[in-house]
Amino acid sequence: MYHNVLGKRVSRARFKEIITAMRNRQELIAAQLSRRDLIKMGLLTSAGYLIPKRGLSARWESPIPDDQPASPPTTPFVEQLPIMPVKQSVASLSPAPTVCPNTAINPATGFPFEGRTRCHQAFTQFPPQVLYQVVQQPGQVTMSPQLPTQTIWGFDGIAPGPTYHQTYGQPILVRNVNNLPLNNGGFGINSVTTHLHNNHTPSESDGFPCDFFAERQYYDQHYPGVLAGFASDHPPHGDINESLSTLWYHDHRVDFTSQNIYKGLAGFFLLFNQFDTGDETTGFHLPSGEFDIPMLFADKVFDPTSGLLFFDTFNLDGILGDKFLVNGKIQPFLHVHPRRYRFRWLDSGPSRFYQIFLTDLNNLSAHNAFWQIANDGNLLPTPVQVKSVRIGVAERVDVIIDFRPFAGKTIYLENRLEQEDGRGPTDNILRAGHGNLLLKIIVDLPTVADNSVDPATRPQFYSLPSATPTPRVTRRFDFDNSNGGWTINDQFMDCNAPRFTVQQNTVEHWILINSSGDWQHPIHIHFEEFQILSINGHPPAASPLVQTGRKDVVRLEFDTTIELFFRFRDFLGRYPMHCHNTVHEDHAMMLRWDIAPVGDTNRNP
Amino acid sequence: MDRRTLLAGLTVAPFAAMAYAWEARGGRREVPPPSPEREAFRARYFPNVVLTTHLGEKVRFYDDLIKGKIVTINFMFTACPKVCPRITTNLVKVQKLLGHRVGRDIFMYSITLDPEHDTPAVLKEFAKMHHVSPGWLFLTGKPEDIEVLRRKLGFTYADPRLDKDKERHIGNVRYGNEPLLWWAACPGLAHAEWIAESISWVDWPKNRPTGR
Ligand SMILES: [Cu+2]
Numbered sequence: 030m031y032h033n034v035l036g037k038r039v040s041r042a043r044f045k046e047i048i049t050a051m052r053n054r055q056e057l058i059a060a061q062l063s064r065r066d067l068i069k070m071g072l073l074t075s076a077g078y079l080i081p082k083r084g085l086s087a088r089w090e091s092p093i094p095d096d097q098p099a100s101p102p103t104t105p106f107v108e109q110l111p112i113m114p115v116k117q118s119v120a121s122l123s124p125a126p127t128v129c130p131n132t133a134i135n136p137a138t139g140f141p142f143e144g145r146t147r148c149h150q151a152f153t154q155f156p157p158q159v160l161y162q163v164v165q166q167p168g169q170v171t172m173s174p175q176l177p178t179q180t181i182w183g184f185d186g187i188a189p190g191p192t193y194h195q196t197y198g199q200p201i202l203v204r205n206v207n208n209l210p211l212n213n214g215g216f217g218i219n220s221v222t223t224h225l226h227n228n229h230t231p232s233e234s235d236g237f238p239c240d241f242f243a244e245r246q247y248y249d250q251h252y253p254g255v256l257a258g259f260a261s262d263h264p265p266h267g268d269i270n271e272s273l274s275t276l277w278y279h280d281h282r283v284d285f286t287s288q289n290i291y292k293g294l295a296g297f298f299l300l301f302n303q304f305d306t307g308d309e310t311t312g313f314h315l316p317s318g319e320f321d322i323p324m325l326f327a328d329k330v331f332d333p334t335s336g337l338l339f340f341d342t343f344n345l346d347g348i349l350g351d352k353f354l355v356n357g358k359i360q361p362f363l364h365v366h367p368r369r370y371r372f373r374w375l376d377s378g379p380s381r382f383y384q385i386f387l388t389d390l391n392n393l394s395a396h397n398a399f400w401q402i403a404n405d406g407n408l409l410p411t412p413v414q415v416k417s418v419r420i421g422v423a424e425r426v427d428v429i430i431d432f433r434p435f436a437g438k439t440i441y442l443e444n445r446l447e448q449e450d451g452r453g454p455t456d457n458i459l460r461a462g463h464g465n466l467l468l469k470i471i472v473d474l475p476t477v478a479d480n481s482v483d484p485a486t487r488p489q490f491y492s493l494p495s496a497t498p499t500p501r502v503t504r505r506f507d508f509d510n511s512n513g514g515w516t517i518n519d520q521f522m523d524c525n526a527p528r529f530t531v532q533q534n535t536v537e538h539w540i541l542i543n544s545s546g547d548w549q550h551p552i553h554i555h556f557e558e559f560q561i562l563s564i565n566g567h568p569p570a571a572s573p574l575v576q577t578g579r580k581d582v583v584r585l586e587f588d589t590t591i592e593l594f595f596r597f598r599d600f601l602g603r604y605p606m607h608c609h610n611t612v613h614e615d616h617a618m619m620l621r622w623d624i625a626p627v628g629d630t631n632r633n634p
Numbered sequence: 635m636d637r638r639t640l641l642a643g644l645t646v647a648p649f650a651a652m653a654y655a656w657e658a659r660g661g662r663r664e665v666p667p668p669s670p671e672r673e674a675f676r677a678r679y680f681p682n683v684v685l686t687t688h689l690g691e692k693v694r695f696y697d698d699l700i701k702g703k704i705v706t707i708n709f710m711f712t713a714c715p716k717v718c719p720r721i722t723t724n725l726v727k728v729q730k731l732l733g734h735r736v737g738r739d740i741f742m743y744s745i746t747l748d749p750e751h752d753t754p755a756v757l758k759e760f761a762k763m764h765h766v767s768p769g770w771l772f773l774t775g776k777p778e779d780i781e782v783l784r785r786k787l788g789f790t791y792a793d794p795r796l797d798k799d800k801e802r803h804i805g806n807v808r809y810g811n812e813p814l815l816w817w818a819a820c821p822g823l824a825h826a827e828w829i830a831e832s833i834s835w836v837d838w839p840k841n842r843p844t845g846r
Contacts, residue, residue: 211814211838215671218816220835284818284832332674342817343679343788345804450792512717513789513804514821521824525831547793616806617821 098339100331100352103173105360106469112322113296113356116191118159118201126160126202126249128152137245144207144242145249147233150600155253157202163190165221165280165294166208172329172352173359176336180214181293184223188357189325189377190278190296197272197302200254206247216340217285217292219244224281225298226423227406227555227581228273229257232602235555238283238619239524254300257557261534261598270491271558271579273300273406275323275373275425283524283619287348287379287611291340293357295377297323304490305408313490314482315402316371316429322363323373326467327354328381345513346548347380347451347612353444353467362469367436368479369429371402378422379611382454382549382584384446386417386461387430389438393461397440400484403427404578407558408491412484419446419574421551421584423609426575429484435472442468451612453549453587493579496560496594502630503538504529508550508585508608508618515608515618518633522607522619531597532628538562539593543585550585550613555604556624559583559593566590582609597624675815676701679786683779685745688757688772695783699771700812704740704837707808708822709789711748711800712760721805721822722764724829728807729770731830737769740837745783747803749774811836 124131124142131143168186169178184190195201209219220243224236233240234250242248256267280286280294299307306312309320328350330339341348352359376383387397400412405425418426445464448454482488509516520528531537539559541552558579561569565588569576583591607619622634680696693699708725710718722744729736736742746752752760757772766772774780784790789804791797807829810817816836820829834841 212669213671213815215675215815216817218836284820285816335670335674341788342675343786343808345788345790345806345819346792452792511805512802512821512823513791513806514823516821521821521828523825523828525828526825616819617824 098330098333100329100350101176101333101336103175103352103359105466106362107174108358108361110322110324110361110363110468111356111358113187113189113192116161116163116185116193119162120160122160122162122202122204126157126204126251135245138243140243140246142246143248144240144246145233146240147602149233149249149251150231150602151253151255152251155200155251155255157200157251159195159199159201161193161201161203162206163203164206164208167210168293170293170357172338172354172357176331176359179338181338182209182217182289183293184278184296188293188295190294192296192323193278193298194307195252195254195298195300197254197256197300198266201252203250203252204247205242205250207242207244209244211244213292215337216288216342218282218289220282221289221294222248222281223250223278223294224555225250225252225278226276226553227558228252228276228298228300229255229271229556229599231600232604232624235602235604236278236281237524237603237621238281238286238605241282255599257596257598259599262596268494269302270494272302272305272408272491273558274305274403274408275299275375275427276406277325277375277377277423277425279377283522284615287615288340288342290377290611291327291329291348291379292338295325297325297373297375299323299373300406309481313408313488314480316369316479316481320366320368320481321371321373323375324355324468325357325375325377326383327377328352329354344451344612345616347453347610349381349448349451353465355442355468360466360468362471364471364474365432366474366477367433367472368477369431369481369483371427371429371481373425373427374418374420375425376420376422378609380422380451381448382419382421382446382551383444384417384419384454384458385467386443386445386464388441388443388461388464388466389435390441390462391438397435399431400429401426401575402429402484402490404575405558405580405582407579409575409578410492411487411489413572413575414484415573415575417445417573419584421549421582421609422611423551423553424580424582424584429481431483432470432472435470436476437472439469439471441466441470451610452547456587493560493577494596496562498536498596500538500594501532501535501628502632503540504631505540505542505633506606507542507544508552509543509545510548513616515613515616517606517618517620520620521617522621524621526621527603527623528620529631529634530623530625530628533601533624533626534598535596535628537595537597539595541583541585541591541593543587543589546587549587550608550610550618551582552585552606553582553609554593554595554606555581556600557595557597559595562592562594564589564591601625672813672815681779681782681786683775683783685773685775685779686754688754688761688774690754690758693771693773699741699743699773702813704811704833705809706740706742706833707787708744708806709747709784709803710744711746712752712756713748714801714803716801717803717805717823719764721807722760722766724823724826725770725807726764726766727826728829728833729767731826732833735837735840736767739840740769740833742770743773744770745773745775745780747780747784747800749777749780809833809836811838814838
């Protein structure tokens with residue numbers, strides 16, 4: 030039997046909630062926030078009750094308590110935002126990369142040295158000029174000073190992994206070496222496949238979910254660094270308007286993707302060219318160097334007793350965390366100069382949707398506008414002024430924030446999108462100061478030169494490729510749930526069975542349908558960028574949320590039908606389409622489609 | 635010795651033998667010994683409730699069915715008109731595809747959602763009707779124990795209305811390797827070949843998970 034402070038009998042579940050609330054109160058007191066701050070942040074009601082925060086999942090309402098723990102308290106904003114190191118190349122690889130897989134047997138394992146099973150299709154045409162070796166391996170990290178050291182699985186043993194920089198026109202090869210242990214510490218599997226989301230990558234290097242390789246094998250991935258259209262409508266260099274910028278790479282092991290990414294296997298991959306140069310004195314003059322910061326958002330839960338990272342392996346709907354991490358730290362801080370910065374925001378999941386605002390806790394009614402310059406990996410034709418951006422799992426936005434007006438102040442990145450379980454957000458926007466504070470930004474560094482372009486001058490970036498050509502076929506895809514399995518057109522994932530074949534160098538329309546009001550799906554299609562033609566019959570909006578531009582993930586919200594425009598070009602092979610709520614993905618909401626010289630016209634594949 | 639310790643004692647030997655067998659078959663590393671993670675996983679997800687098999691044997695869920703094994707778990711009930719017979723038929727194909735591994739290292743379990751009606755005899759008849767081979771157990775038990783299992787194993791909908799609708803019960807097949815804490819799931823109506831292949835990927839070290 031359990032009692033509250035008033036001596037009243039309460040259920041065990043309620044009692045646990047009270048304990049959690051008390052812990053959170055201690056955590057907030059430790060953060061030295063005043064009572065007024067707490068009220069402003071929506072963590073304390075004016076009557077003095079602490080609003081409980083807890084680890085959330087679709088299963089939290091279960092009558093069985095402790096299905097999903099509430100994380101131990103952590104003090105926010107005590108550690109600096111980590112910046113991932115830039116991945117360094119190597120002079121050579123041993124054994125040297127080969128066009129076809131290295132099938133020689135490794136005497137130490139009895140298996141081939143390389144896990145790849147198909148030859149590179151563009152290796153001879155685009156011989157790699159830069160070589161990398163990355164190792165999937167465990168690493169020890171701290172996510173908060175109040176939590177114990179965590180064993181993560183990371184690329185080069187860090188999470189997020191190192192940031193790659195590739196320049197268009199410079200083909201690269203990345204050798205992935207799997208050094209993961211058999212012992213997973215609770216979740217994760219030590220066979221992996223790395224997807225570079227959403228590069229224009231030949232199939233055998235794309236990180237297809239079943240192209241996974243075992244521990245102590247390697248897998249060479251060839252990224253030609255070439256623009257879409259090079260072998261079809263824009264020879265020989267491709268269409269400049271298909272340029273990509275902010276990509277990320279992550280594990281894609283079929284059925285285990287949510288576990289392996291949650292464990293740390295994700296990082297940024299940035300592409301540059303003569304316009305998006307990485308130097309703000311040239312090209313499009315985008316903020317560069319230390320003023321160009323990738324930020325990987327993740328929400329996680331920690332075991333209340335051990336403080337170790339917890340993953341709800343048996344969840345089907347999606348997993349929400351009660352701790353918000355940026356670049357691997359819980360609620361870090363960042364000091365900035367009063368000038369323009371480019372932030373590259375990524376929702377790394379597993380299931381949460383974010384709507385990110387700039388919040389000044391001392392002036393909650395202020396709408397702090399900023400500039401969105403890209404949707405997913407694609408620069409918009411021109412910057413769009415926004416008050417917030419919404420991203421589902423795997424979506425990215427690049428923004429430019431001018432911190433001059435905030436000189437001497439502190440502002441927060443705040444997620445104000447309400448979400449109570451893994452199925453999707455409620456679509457309720459919480460009041461300023463009542464959401465999840467992700468990052469504290471202190472504008473106290475000295476004034477410095479700013480050679481970057483002022484987005485208010487409406488600089489022109491790339492144009493949108495035309496989306497008017499007639500499609501060869503229009504295909505329909507219904508995203509639903511059948512007896513707990515997530516379905517596409519009433520069918521489930523099977524790596525062995527391509528559901529349809531796209532004809533190389535043709536145009537298609539795909540219609541994605543979610544007729545449910547219970548769940549949302551961020552749908553990702555590998556390989557080619559699309560443009561949204563319509564959402565529920567209406568053209569995509571240019572504001573307040575930017576639906577225009579080229580994208581590779583689309584949020585299929587409640588009761589929504591979306592029509593997409595695609596050109597499929599250049600390479601052949603197998604690719605997936607899937608929900609990027611990685612828990613849905615791991616529960617069969619994925620299909621394989623192929624590109625071949627001759628395609629089919631299956632309209633309901 | 636009470637029944638619980640007796641059962642616990644009985645399971646120690648088979649588990650040790652199995653670990654030994656794995657190494658003998660060429661496993662390059664030992665099966666992970668009992669660890670805090672494994673213990674936490676057991677405590678969170680595998681209540682050790684007593685169930686009865688369709689052969690009439692009393693078993694403890696964790697000690698006798700899960701511990702040290704590669705398993706598949708799904709929920710069904712014999713009076714289920716549409717989806718359960720289809721899933722069971724599909725899993726019979728899966729059992730055939732896994733061949734002699736089932737009953738030796740891989741164990742299949744189907745737990746009834748209708749324990750009041752699905753007595754061991756009813757389940758035995760159901761198994762016979764579907765030509766189920768040895769190595770696959772149909773399980774019944776106290777309704778409250780079954781409900782605890784269903785929730786702990788994540789065979790629930792977040793929406794309480796949907797969760798009450800037995801016809802739409804979660805038809806997934808959870809598959810896993812208990813000592814390694816490798817767990818995932820396939821829909822029971824996915825292609826049988828695909829389900830069998832997925833299970834084979836946690837059949838360590840017999841099969842090392844590599845792609846194709
Ligand atoms: Cu989904």
